[in-house]
Amino acid sequence: MYPITVRMEGKKVVVAGGGKVASFKIRLLLEAKADVTVVSKELCSPIRELVETSRVHWIQGTYKRSDFKDAFLIIAATDDKDINIRIEQEASEHQLVNVITDPERGNCHFPATLKQGKLLIAVSTGGASPKLAKHIRNQLQEQYNHTYEPYLEFLNECRILIKERYEAKAVRHQLLAEMLEDEYRLSLQKQEQFKERIRCETVDLR
Numbered sequence: 001m002y003p004i005t006v007r008m009e010g011k012k013v014v015v016a017g018g019g020k021v022a023s024f025k026i027r028l029l030l031e032a033k034a035d036v037t038v039v040s041k042e043l044c045s046p047i048r049e050l051v052e053t054s055r056v057h058w059i060q061g062t063y064k065r066s067d068f069k070d071a072f073l074i075i076a077a078t079d080d081k082d083i084n085i086r087i088e089q090e091a092s093e094h095q096l097v098n099v100i101t102d103p104e105r106g107n108c109h110f111p112a113t114l115k116q117g118k119l120l121i122a123v124s125t126g127g128a129s130p131k132l133a134k135h136i137r138n139q140l141q142e143q144y145n146h147t148y149e150p151y152l153e154f155l156n157e158c159r160i161l162i163k164e165r166y167e168a169k170a171v172r173h174q175l176l177a178e179m180l181e182d183e184y185r186l187s188l189q190k191q192e193q194f195k196e197r198i199r200c201e202t203v204d205l206r
């Protein structure tokens with residue numbers, strides 16, 4: 001397994017099964033602005049609500065091969081292992097396929113994630129213990145708390161300015177490293193002073 005982050009905006013995701021696990025994954029996919037379709041005879045109430053408010057498309061019935069034709073990502077999320085394996089086998093080799101009933105199947109897993117603005121931490125155990133992945137994520141949540149969302153905005157803004165204004169690698173690295181000191185995360189005033197400094201310092205063109 002190799003970790004990547006994927007831009008899901010507008011990407012077609014087809015989920016087979018409308019139960020609890022499907023519901024959890026769909027919620028995160030909608031946050032990532034994916035275009036989600038569920039194929040299932042019945043839906044659990046959170047998914048039903050998403051269908052009723054037009055946030056998710058619903059193909060009512062048991063899955064058909066043609067339902068997955070144009071999907072970028074397929075999630076085989078029924079409670080029937082054999083059906084999930086068939087979905088995997090019928091997918092093209094160019095599609096991403098997640099099989100919720102067997103870690104050895106499919107070509108991708110969902111990690112346990114923690115998001116604070118632009119900061120994303122993902123924990124994976126390769127199917128050995130999803131519960132441990134969740135536990136480690138919960139532990140990290142205490143350290144990487146809400147203060148990181150505005151802090152990442154500050155780091156992003158300054159990094160863009162530094163890339164524009166400072167040519168010398170050593171100076172760039174020194175400034176990029178300085179911003180990581182905790183006092184900047186914890187003080188808006190320090191952040192403003194730092195921004196002012198990098199805006200006003202003589203541009204280094206060496």
Ligand SMILES: C[C@@]1(CC(=O)O)C2=NC(=C\c3[nH]c(c(CCC(=O)O)c3CC(=O)O)Cc3[nH]c(c(CC(=O)O)c3CCC(=O)O)/C=C3\N/C(=C\2)[C@@H](CCC(=O)O)[C@]3(C)CC(=O)O)/[C@H]1CCC(=O)O
Nearest residue numbers: 100101102103109110111112124125126127128129130133
């Ligand atoms: C991380 C997380 C993300 C997510 O689901 O998006 C996720 N599982 C989570 C929770 C969780 N899942 C299960 C339990 C009950 C305890 C237990 O069984 O251990 C709990 C804990 C709980 O709910 O508290 C049961 C379970 N899970 C899988 C099977 C099939 C099997 O192992 O055979 C069974 C057995 C079913 C049965 O016995 O019938 C399979 C997979 N689950 C994965 C991901 C992938 C591997 C990720 C990895 O190891 O890193 C993989 C391979 C496929 C996939 O789904 O991608 C999410 C945390 C959510 C969060 O963020 O809060």
Ligand SMILES: NC(=O)c1ccc[n+]([C@@H]2O[C@H](COP(=O)([O-])OP(=O)(O)OC[C@H]3O[C@@H](n4cnc5c(N)ncnc54)[C@H](O)[C@@H]3O)[C@@H](O)[C@H]2O)c1
Nearest residue numbers: 017018019020021022039040041042062063078079083100
């Ligand atoms: N990956 C994970 O994180 C994870 C976590 C817990 C459990 N599981 C496994 O996932 C399975 C599903 O869990 P759940 O809680 O979502 O079950 P669930 O019973 O809530 O949902 C199953 C859904 O699959 C649908 N379905 C069944 N056959 C279908 C078909 N042929 N075509 C389309 N839809 C079909 C059902 O209508 C239902 O909506 C469990 O049996 C368990 O083995 C995985």
